Amino acid sequence: MQTSRYDTSGRWYKGNVHLHSTASDGGRTFAEIAAMYAGAGYHFLFRTDHWVASDVAADPAEYPLLWLDGIELDGEDHGGSRYHVVCLGKVAGLSRDMGLVAAMEAARAQGAFLVLAHPTWMGNSQDDATRYGFDAVEAYNHVCRWLNGKGDAFVYWQMMLDRFPETLGLAVDDAHIRPEHPGWNGGWIMINAPELSPESVRAALRAGNYYSSCGPEFSTIECDGTQVTVETSPVQFARLVGPGWSGQREGSFEGSLLAAATFEIPPNWAYAYLEIEDAQGRRAWTNPLLRKNSDDTASKA
Ligand SMILES: [Zn+2]
Ligand SMILES: [Zn+2]
Known part of the structure; x- marks a missing residue:
């Protein structure tokens, strides 16, 4: 039984789930980062320094936005594949000495949400992407775009969705x-x-009740299990994305901009998500619109 993933009856809160501070190789302190991001309309951020498990509760400072705990791991697995993995959640006892795979398992055992980070930039294979039951993948990584144009990983996400239709997508800085x-x-x-609370952010993330963006906005995402209707900022295209060549689209290369779209989700598609693209080519995308059932939060591991 598939039901809608989305409940957009609450408020929207803007956040970022991957960034580095002076606690590892970032250039700014938590106070500086919080001031910058709050000024750009953000409500929450995750601390994901390299091999530094953050402890927000132990930080007495006041910030203009909500901080949440995380860590970024890296290393080789037993077959020699190199990964970066962002773990979202409060974890302890992880160190480089234990190795990547044991650290990922320990993070998952402590309830962390595991994200395959920038696989295009890593040169990961399709098998790498589907090997560890990642909860989500960075479909867009802003720094990797800057470094060498390898910020997009939609093809990895789509390959993961073919095997694990619950895999979530992310856009990260x-x-x-x-x-x-x-x-x-x-x-x-x-x-x-x-x-806005640590619990509500973690619950929305785990449920996939969020969308990812490099610019455009969704104001509503309404889905009854067979039909999806969205209201958006002005966009040139809206597309329902399915397996392989499956897709539906609204908009045109010459026409006026859209601010709403409705699609019927074919029942035989293994997954469907919706993306919008503005006149500058910037995209925003939902997670897979349907999920197995409303209280299935089990991991795929
Ligand atoms: Zn990073
Ligand atoms: Zn990384």
């Missing part, structure tokens, strides 16, 4: 905010929740 890595506020998520 991976901000370091140093002269050689200057980018930030280029890829973000908008969660929908009744209120």
Whole structure:
């Protein structure tokens, strides 16, 4: 039984789930990062420094937005494949010495949400992407776009969806905010929740009740299980994306901009998500619109 993933009856909150501070190789302190992002309309950020498990509760400072805990792991698995993996959640006891795979397993055992980070930039294979039951993949990484144009990983996400139709997509900054890595506020998520709290952010993330964006906005995402209707900022195209060549679209190369779209989701598609594209070519995308059932939050591992 498939039901809609989305409940957009709450408020939208803007956040970023991948960034680095002076706790690892970032150029800014948590206070500086929080001030910059709050000024850009953000409500929450995750701390994901390299091999530094953050502990927001132990930080007495006051910030203009909500901080949440995380860590970024990296290393080789037993077959020699190299990964970067962002773990969202409060974890402890992880160190490089234990190796990547044991650290991922320990993070998952502590309830972390595991994200395959920038697979295009890593040169990961399709098998790499589907090997560890990742909860989500960075479909867009802003710093990797800056570094060598390898910020997009939609093809990995689509290959993961073919095998695991519950896999979630993300847009992230991976901000370091140093002269050689200057980018930030280029890829973000908008969660929908009744209120802003650590619990509501984590629940929306886990449920996939968010969309990812590099510019355009969804104001509503309404889906009854067979039909989806969205209201958006002005966009040139809206597309329902399905497996292989399956797709539906509205908009035109010459026509006026859209601010709403409706699609019927074919029952035989293994997955369907909706993307919008503005006149500058910037995209925003939903997660897979349908999920197995409303209380299935189990991981695929
Ligand atoms: Zn990384
Ligand atoms: Zn990173």
